Amino acid sequence: MDWRDQGILLSARRHGETSAIIEVFTPSHGRHAGVVRGGTSRKIAPILQPGAQLDVTWRARLEDHIGAFTVEPVRSRAAVAMGDRLALAGLNAVTGLVSFCLPEREVHLPLYARTESLLDLLGEADLWPLAYLRWELALLEEMGFGLDLSSCAVTGATEGLVYVSPKSGRAVSREGAGEWAERLLPLPDILRGEGAGDDAEIAQAFQTTGYFLSERLAADLGSKPLPAARARFVEAFSRRL
Incomplete structure (x- = not known):
């Protein structure tokens, strides 16, 4: 069994003396893991940085084996991420959520395209938080x-839509909320794709998407908590306010 694809490196960890196990998010094969022989070497290790765009070839004797990757760099995003604390936190949030949410080897082509476009905006401090918010909305949509x-x-x-129901995920107007208003989540205009969306409004929107990521999506996946990288990114972003 073998295939070739291009993908985003989500994680890499040492395996044995000289190898590494990597996880990539690809358009045609979804989230996929494999062994990189010599992955800890001086030649290959610098390539295996989270967020890197890689050309990968996967081979295994049987389809259900973990298999082995050979990798070639397409472009690195490490320099941008390491030079900007918010960019690094955002990169970690994206790769952490993709690893957490997506079933292994399940194709999610629209989400892949959005993720690649989002990571290509790393370092664009004025554009990235809003793009990331829209990515979280797309992730929730993709996962049902x-x-x-x-x-x-x-x-x-x-x-007059100003709230979101935590139960149904639907908008609620001020009139419709009545005495239940305090139990509802905020619905800033930016969540509906309206307005320019300043930092304060985006931070408010993160409260709402964060609720559905942790209380609905993560809960549906079992007892595992949402990756802490998401909270660290929101905290780093909030310091800009």
Whole structure:
């Protein structure tokens, strides 16, 4: 069994004396792991940095084996990430969430395309937080927990939508919320794709997407908590406020 693809390196860890086990997110083969022989060498180790774009060839005797990768660098994102604390935190959040959420070897082509485009914006401090927020919304959608923010779940109104129901993921208007307002999540305009979205509004939106990532998506995947890298990114971003 063998295939060739291009992908985003999610993680790398030492395996034995000289090898490494890597996990890549590819457009045609999903999240896939394999062994890189000589992965700890001076030649290959610098290539195996999270976020790197790689050309990979995977081979195994049987399809269900872990298999072995040979890798060639396409482009590195390490220099941008290491030179900017927020970019590094964002990169770790993205790779951590992809590893956490996606089943192994399951293809998610639209999410792959969004992820590659997002990581190519690393270092664009004015653009990246909003792009990352939209990526989280796309991740929730891809995993079956998309938010319906088009109309009020109570009244059907399309105006005055200021809350999100934590139970249904649907928008709620101020009028429809009534006495339940304190139990609802914020719905800043930026979550509906409206307005420029300043940092304060994006930070507020992270409260809502964070709830669905941790309380719905992570809960559906079992007892594992959401990767701490996501909280570290939100904390780093909040320091800009």
